[in-house]
Amino acid sequence: MSVILSAQHVSKSFSVRQNEDVLALRDVNLDVYEHEFLCLLGASGCGKSTLLNMFAGFTPPSQGDILLRSIPITGIDPRCGMVFQSYALFPWQTVRKNVEFGPRMKGLPANECRSVAGRFIEMVGLHGFADHYPAELSGGMQQRVTLARSLAADPEVLLMDEPFAALDAMTRHVLQEELSRIQRESLKTVVLVTHNIDEALITADRIVVMSPHPGQIKAVITNDLERPRNIDVQLSPAWGELKKEIWSLIAGDVSLHAS
């Protein structure tokens, strides 16, 4: 398997006040392989979103390098497509226009944009809603549109920042399983940030467990649970063991943070 995206000795600090810096990430090394589904998992303050934002080129590392196919990322790069937690849909565009945005920016002809958009709207199960505006859809449906929009732009890596955090538990569960299916169909490389162990267990091939203050990688766990990870898998002893293992890595950070 070839490495597509990597962080090499990456540190990131933010200045809070004058002469006062907070270290968000310290010396993080991570390789993301092509076609894999990778989860960054950890308690608040572990720097998982910061790392994701650096992968997207939204913010540069203070030290170290972010490499996409061995070449440093220097700015916002459409090859690393971001799925935002707050959806970030264009409210003045219909679902179809939103999903067409990426292809249109690439200069594809109108009929091709339309057919690409149609395919991804279908894939996320929003057939029949193409001419609706985002405000007319529920949160779960809006998140599907965002996903379709990112997929239609055909990035090399799909970055997802707690995409389901704002949704209710049941919708979240449905979307997690669908995201798993879509990733296996499209073979897209996905890096997903979450603080939800079940979400990581349902979706990920590998789970990167991070710890806070300063953010660093604590362990990288391979998730071999059989797919699809339906309710039977979720009630199996193997699931329980893996969850327990991950929880034991994180539990200390959570109580430390809460106190």
Next chain:
Amino acid sequence: MTSARDIASNLVAPPDRTKRKHGSSLRDRPIILLNILGVFAFCITWALVTERGWVSPLFLPSPFKVASEAAGVAATHELWWAIAASSLRVFLGFALAAAVAIPLGVLMGSWWPAKALLDPLISLLRPLPSITWIPLTMLWLGIGEAQKVAIVFMGSWIYVLLYTVESTKRVDPILIKAARNLGASEFAVMREVVLPGALPGILSGLKVSLAIAWSCVLSAEMVAAQSGLGALIWSAKDWGNLALVLVGMVSISATVLVADLLANRLERALLPWERHRRQN
């Protein structure tokens, strides 16, 4: 954002957009009745105090006198020409103001050096009422159409500009980030995100300055003009024809109301994505 509804709406038909309108019409009926009653009571009082001679017709003509005067100037087309003349001036001055202020406002709202450069000038221009421009514009442009249009322009462009700058700055930065992440160039971000994102605010600004534009044209016409509603009122005053003054005033109200109505129509047509919010 209830869970059951989210799940359900993933499966079932699109939300019903007409539901709310229906429910509110019953409650609206007494409001409309009271609206009519208020106007009616006002007219009755007016008729009473003037017809009974409690107020001299030298100070306030009766509504019947005003109505017959209105019928007269409507029949000779004098009224229609006055309305057309004022409307044209407003339209030209206003269009010019929008053409200058909207691009400039988007530039100032999205590129800080432009804002820093122009902010002090705008602070100096803003407190000046448009009538203070009458002497200078008369000197530069005479007392013809160009001068009236210039007064409308001077009175309204700053408001369009301020609303445009403010709404451009308030476009959600995450949308700009998302657009860049989807491969949009700087120019595409302007066209696809900043401009439509600022459009509701820009249109609000246009509506506010439309009313201001009307007051500008009337004051300009009262000072020096051969035509228009302002001139009509002013010359009627000189002839001591108070009924015609009132006809002019009512015509102004009616014209501005119609202009406002058209502006609202246009706004709805330009912002189809806001129809959902309007209904809630």
